[in-house]
Amino acid sequence: MNERKPRRGQGTRTAATIRTVAARAGVSTATVSRVLTGTAPVNEELAERVRTAAAELSYKPNAAARGLVLGTMRSLGILMPDMSNPYFFEVVDEINRAGAAQAFRTLVASSYGDPDAELETAKDLLPQVDGLFLLSSRIPVEGLRTLARAEVPVVLVNRIEVGVDLPMVAVDVFSVTMELCGQLLRQGHRKAVYLSGSPDSWQNRERWRAICTAAAMGLETECVQTDGTIESAYQAVDQALKHQPTALLAFNDLAAIGAVSRLRDLGLEVPASVSVTGFDDIPLARHTEPKLTTILSPTAELGRTAWNRMHALLQGIPSPAAQMLPAHLVIRDSLGPAKPIQ
Amino acid sequence: MNERKPRRGQGTRTAATIRTVAARAGVSTATVSRVLTGTAPVNEELAERVRTAAAELSYKPNAAARGLVLGTMRSLGILMPDMSNPYFFEVVDEINRAGAAQAFRTLVASSYGDPDAELETAKDLLPQVDGLFLLSSRIPVEGLRTLARAEVPVVLVNRIEVGVDLPMVAVDVFSVTMELCGQLLRQGHRKAVYLSGSPDSWQNRERWRAICTAAAMGLETECVQTDGTIESAYQAVDQALKHQPTALLAFNDLAAIGAVSRLRDLGLEVPASVSVTGFDDIPLARHTEPKLTTILSPTAELGRTAWNRMHALLQGIPSPAAQMLPAHLVIRDSLGPAKPIQ
DNA sequence: CGTCGCGTTGTAAACGTTTTCAGGAGGACA
DNA sequence: TGTCCTCCTGAAAACGTTTACAACGCGACG
Structure with missing residues (x-):
């Protein structure tokens, strides 16, 4: 049922690792890492050898390994009750855009309307991300409280709940x-x-x-x-x-x-x-x-604000609890004087 | 500028690992893993000890570490040119729903209209996912060809391109x-x-x-x-x-x-x-x-079909190259007889 | 009673990175 | 010429899991 790793058949060429690159360039893995991440100065000739070796092998650093040692996958989770609502995606878009500028990936998930499943999904998502946005969450208050104790920041969007210790952003x-x-x-x-x-x-x-x-x-x-x-x-x-x-x-x-x-x-x-x-x-x-x-x-401002809160939180800067964004009445034609009762 | 790991300050309690749980339950890490993943039989008493220990420490397995050893993060990438188009999200929804049923996460990304950035984003996304969906991609043909050589399956949605060796699904x-x-x-x-x-x-x-x-x-x-x-x-x-x-x-x-x-x-x-x-x-x-x-x-069928292709590919089952889904004319009122030229 | 086998547990080796630490080359200065 | 300092490089230790392998206990069977 639940098949695991394909056990590395001898026919399939296994993807290049940093060791392969190091061997081909005739340097140590440390040097390869330094060249590719640019975290320390490296002799230009070596660096060039490393770069061509990496290119020839079309080496891509393994995200999981990097995530493991760095302690972060640089990804943000967005949980929404309903993916079919285009309204949410303006917020998603804004978060994704701002996050991408800081090399964050966006992980989306949906609970498809079931509030209990929503809490489960949130808990599930939590260890995989650096921060979690809850859009129009229907999670009961006690559930939110447990989420408030998570190791990563959680930002509540489009919901204000007194007595819950979470950063919140919503429209008034x-x-x-x-x-x-x-x-x-x-x-x-x-x-x-x-x-x-x-x-x-x-x-x-x-x-x-x-x-x-x-x-x-x-x-x-x-x-x-x-x-x-x-x-x-x-x-x-x-x-x-x-x-x-x-x-x-x-x-x-x-x-x-x-x-x-x-x-x-x-x-x-x-x-x-x-x-x-x-x-x-x-x-x-x-x-x-x-x-x-x-x-x-x-909407866009909502997403932007939510991101700003998250961004601050990720840097350890505390963030005010609740924030209300003003909405505005837009008068057009579908509202008119009441028809007198005949 | 680019601050790394918070260097584990002595004040902040570091999250529980599998070793913490093992120590508290008085068993080895192997046993903890076996209990939590259910991959091997474990004495019920031990299992219970492990479960309560895990719960007390609110232990969550580290996704990166698991991903590293398992060789997969169980995530699917979806790249679209434009996140503001609600049309795409019916497809995203369908893929996400089907993928979630198989414990896959959904990673979304957008190139915001720039075809060159799109190819870059795709290459960037590739090593992080088990499969990649390209929605209405604008990547030039030669770019697609390089993507066809990726280690993970790539499925082209809403685009058919002859001479490109990628599975494709589109509406006719x-x-x-x-x-x-x-x-x-x-x-x-x-x-x-x-x-x-x-x-x-x-x-x-x-x-x-x-x-x-x-x-x-x-x-x-x-x-x-x-x-x-x-x-x-x-x-x-x-x-x-x-x-x-x-x-x-x-x-x-x-x-x-x-x-x-x-x-x-x-x-x-x-x-x-x-x-x-x-x-x-x-x-x-x-x-x-x-x-x-x-x-x-x-739309929904498009997403479902794309997922089916991906699902087959993930299991090594080869998949037909191109697939066309029929569309249907829906006659309502906005089309009428041509107004005669006066 | 000895041996085999089975079923459960622990030890330790992966997985692929980053990064600390030590070492070596080479220049500056006394 | 000797010492110190700077700059670069490599060896090896993490990171937190899963799992192959060995070890152990225990019942069954000869």
Whole structure:
């Protein structure tokens, strides 16, 4: 079942090692290492011999061996609940880009929605990397606490959890959602339905918390669950309409687009009959019909900030616990005045 | 500048090794290894002692050391030109999912559009992984040939190149684009503009080749370059309209959406004034206004097939050179009869 | 009772690097 | 000429695993 090393058959030429190169160049392995890493001065003639020998054998240093002695593989792990969400990959991209500039590799993993598996995967990943990013983690708090005791830095992205000793970076979802609710109220909306995302995500909890707070200001809200995809939002609209809302607040832009699509299929005008809002301000948002009123979530900045925290931590510089990035309301056309009840 | 190992300060407790565990359990390191990997039978009492010792010390085997002796890090590399394209991540997702089931890690890297850097990155990645996937690679042919001589399998995804000895998996872009052109002709279109993607991508070359072939059947075509994003397609439309086409063939769905958006802003109806088609059939395509006529590209199947090839190769099973996956025309509303020239 | 064999354990040798340490060559200076 | 110092090089010791090999205990069988 679990076949191991191919036992080095005599037919297959085994890859060149540093010893092979040293032999061919007529020097010691130490010298080869020094030439190739440039960590110490070496006579230019020897160096040249080493370089040609290495090239001729097309020698590549073994990463595991180097990692073993150096004590680091120079790799960063990124764990996300869901690889199909393009939103995450702007963050991944930013981390990868910044890390690559410092010769770090990026290891990605996904738990595919299972919070228990997520903790396991994290623990699994931990000994293999120099640092770990947790994106929109659904790991329960006690799990996070154990991760906080890991030997390598762990940075929590898109989640803030008090009482957990981890560096955290997130978008200030609460404030901006409150702002959005205020906007709804000013436009005469009194009854809205929230098309939720995955219920155990921090973003979702924050949004719902803000929406509930807004209830005290006169905005009555119901919650209909989706998983944040276009399709599930499309299907959730019928249920949402039973509450006779004048506005639909979607968890993200994709869900908003799904909702708009269903409303259109039902013959309802947006925003004339029902208003719809999104979240993230993906590039698409300004090109839909109608153009989407949404919330600009600074994804690239989020990734960049997360990397900066990690970078500091890797150098032993302590880092502030929690950091909130501001989001901004983007007013376009999908939010209009509430339709008066006829 | 380039600080090394933190020289094991006396304050920081160094992580537990297999020797620590062995000492605490009162057994040899061999026994610990056998218990933890389950490679040989061990007395149950000892095994239990080892397990509790390992747990108490929260021992994690060092990946580099294990990788060194085992000769593999059990990791797969994925190199793509562009991490911001969500299209790629369906493939990444599929590979990651299948690989994870076999205890493989996924290493991602991006060349950010520079073909020379791409080859360098590939060579760099090669010694660290057990296999490498090249997604929509722009590496020149001679570069690919050197990669074909690597010690680990390399699988080319979304590119077919004759005379290169690499396993290749791709979508049959040519045939389906021809089919699309036939459809255009039947609807009376005689003049179309192709909103291209990145010019050195194989997909783009295939599409353009098909479109040029269709010219012989009476479809006159021009090419306007974009980079396949919504924004760049949006901006390319004005230039495209100078050729007075009755249809716009976009490189992918996002570009199509950008084009539709611009046309709408110009007051032109789709498809009444101009038809627009996409490529990929992303989930969004059926929810736009108008619903997008596009080409279903079997992304998940592509990833799955690529993985299967890799999996076979890893076990030494030779694999056929090139493999084409069929794509399908998806007729929706954005393609209509050509508007007669007034 | 001796011997064989089996099943479990420990010892030690890999794996391929980097790096410490000591040694050697050669120049400067007294 | 002798001493010291600098600069370069090589031998060998790590790094933390896995595993081949030997050793041991113990029951079975002659």
